[in-house]
Amino acid sequence: MTATPDVDAFTRPYWDAAAEERLLLRHCAACDRVHHYPREFCPSCWSEDVHWVAAEGRATLYTWSVVHRNDLPPFGDRVPYVAAVVDLAEGPRMMTEVVDVPEDGLRIGMELVVRFRTGEDGVTVPVFTAAAHPA
Secondary structure, eight states: OOOOOOOOTTTHHHHHHHHTTOOEEEEETTTOOEESSOOSSOTTTOOSOEEEEEOOOEEEEEEEEEEOOOOSTTGGGTOSEEEEEEEETTSOEEEEEEOSOOGGGOOTTOEEEEEEEEOTTSOEEEEEEEOOOOO
16 A cells, blocks of 8 residues: 555646646636645635635645655655645645655744655655745
């Protein structure tokens, strides 16, 4: 068993964009809401008039947990890591990983930006790191 995402015909645009270091979300033309994870219908109004839109790549940290043990590949080789839920600038929440931030530097509400990591399986996933602030 692996914990890598399933890439199918519907989600392929999402994963192809990630490979190009772009984060896509789904936008509903009927109610003008953005949602994530990708679905073929809007979870707010059930419309099927949804399409892909580019995300800004900004988020704020909603919550996190430092994982010290995980036996599922490929996570076992990465412990400890920061599993997180972030609020995307466009509104939806997203489960992800925060990288390159020391544990004591994590704060609820901290500003984050998207980065991308390609795994050994060749699938690129969005992760987040602290937003750079001008000095």
